[in-house]
Amino acid sequence: IRAASDSLLDRAGYQVLPRSILIDNLLRLERENAELKVSALQGKDALAENQRLRATIGAAPRGPWHLKLARVVGRDPTTWWRTLQINLGSRDNLKPDHVVMSGEGLVGRISQAGLTHSQVALVGDAECGVAVVVKETRDLGIIKPGQTLSGDGGLVEMTLLQNCPGIMAGQVVLTSGLGGIFPAGLPLGTIVDTRNENGNVFTTARIRLAANLNRLEEVWVLQP
Numbered sequence: 001i002r003a004a005s006d007s008l009l010d011r012a013g014y015q016v017l018p019r020s021i022l023i024d025n026l027l028r029l030e031r032e033n034a035e036l037k038v039s040a041l042q043g044k045d046a047l048a049e050n051q052r053l054r055a056t057i058g059a060a061p062r063g064p065w066h067l068k069l070a071r072v073v074g075r076d077p078t079t080w081w082r083t084l085q086i087n088l089g090s091r092d093n094l095k096p097d098h099v100v101m102s103g104e105g106l107v108g109r110i111s112q113a114g115l116t117h118s119q120v121a122l123v124g125d126a127e128c129g130v131a132v133v134v135k136e137t138r139d140l141g142i143i144k145p146g147q148t149l150s151g152d153g154g155l156v157e158m159t160l161l162q163n164c165p166g167i168m169a170g171q172v173v174l175t176s177g178l179g180g181i182f183p184a185g186l187p188l189g190t191i192v193d194t195r196n197e198n199g200n201v202f203t204t205a206r207i208r209l210a211a212n213l214n215r216l217e218e219v220w221v222l223q224p
Contacts, residue, residue, distance in 0.1 A: 067222060068088065069219075069220060072085070072216050074117075082126075084119075084216065088221065095110065095113055098222060098223060101186065101211070101219065104212065105187035105210025106210070108120045108123050109128055109181060111127045123209060124145075125145070129179070130175060131176045131179045132173050134160075134172070134173055134191070141159055141160040155207065156189070156209060158173065160205070164203045167203055172191075188209065
């Protein structure tokens with residue numbers, strides 16, 4: 001009987017919680033879940049590879065990056081598919097080249113950091129060149145600068161460094177870690193279709209981005 005009474009009191013206690021507290025708790029849990037998703041995207045395999053390579057060259061080990069939540073506060077209609085503004089800046093220790101992600105994948109990098117706000121160059125913008133690798137084949141490529149397909153908002157073009165007949169729709173594209181800005185293993189998107197150019201010298205592919213760039217309200221900034 002006492003156990004039943006305690007259970008009844010517990011349920012009653014939950015029922016008298018103010019609605020505002022319940023909403024705050026729900027939002028906190030949603031943000032914690034989003035943070036866990038972004039942490040998972042960094043990838044154990046990519047981290048282990050990074051540690052091995054750094055050990056080979058005598059560099060200090062690097063752990064998972066720290067995450068800082070930022071709110072999207074501005075977008076210019078003339079550069080909608082290329083840039084956005086967030087509500088964190090240098091006073092929050094943000095610096096140019098810090099990586100920006102959503103819970104789904106890569107968003108871009110900090111191109112300018114003011115005191116209280118920062119400009120983010122999105123994937124596909126000329127200021128956001130990204131070195132990538134096709135997960136299934138390990139073929140290397142780059143996202144073509146300035147080639148965001150604004151009519152869709154979710155497509156960019158990738159140029160592979162050679163003719164790659166094994167590349168096909170449905171394969172996954174990740175950051176390669178080359179170039180020193182974006183860590184290896186971050187999800188970028190999925191191949192939609194491919195074509196050969198310059199007499200089959202190299203391959204170009206359209207990539208459907210994992211992150212929905214036209215519906216971003218909050219993003220995560222990765223800090224070493």
